[in-house]
Amino acid sequence: AQSVAQPEDQVNVAEGNPLTVKCTYSVSGNPYLFWYVQYPNRGLQFLLKYITGDNLVKGSYGFEAEFNKSQTSFHLKKPSALVSDSALYFCAVRDRYSSASKIIFGSGTRLSIRP
């Protein structure tokens, strides 16, 4: 069965410091992995995805994520946090050959960047 875990409900970082939002996954086959961001009273916005190829994926707003197959992780990172990065972040996973109904979202991590 597919699953995704975001072990931290909240991450607090000072502006200008690097940030990491953790995600681990479990799928039976090869994964598609996604990060989405949700700002208050908005829908989820796509940030980046890993399909195949380079394990380091670069996305919107200076975010990147590293696919680590041995650790089954897909942590989201940014070298220098901005206050405007404060939002709710969701990791999602799908088995490469499963149907649309098998996309699983994590429970979300609230990122708070203090000035």
Added chain:
Amino acid sequence: DAGITQSPRHKVTETGTPVTLRCHQTENHRYMYWYRQDPGHGLRLIHYSYGVKDTDKGEVSDGYSVSRSKTEDFLLTLESATSSQTSVYFCAISETPPSGIQDTQYFGPGTRLTVL
């Protein structure tokens, strides 16, 4: 929000009444989805559609039905609303790239539903 609108954006209703939420897209994407978002649960798939009149159940489909008579519209109906269906509902769409495996989903702004 990728050419996706949801209506209404907010609704308060009473237990036992029927409720229909509408999702409208202008992207001509084949796949459409309805999710609910609840604290501590992330997003959970209710139903999805892979074409006009083609729909299937997600993980939390009980108490919900859907219809898709046109590519651009996907309706979610609560036949008899209950307080446990108080939630924020999101519609999403995705296309089928040349690989034939749909992937990235794009989300609407959401509908906040309160069932009293």
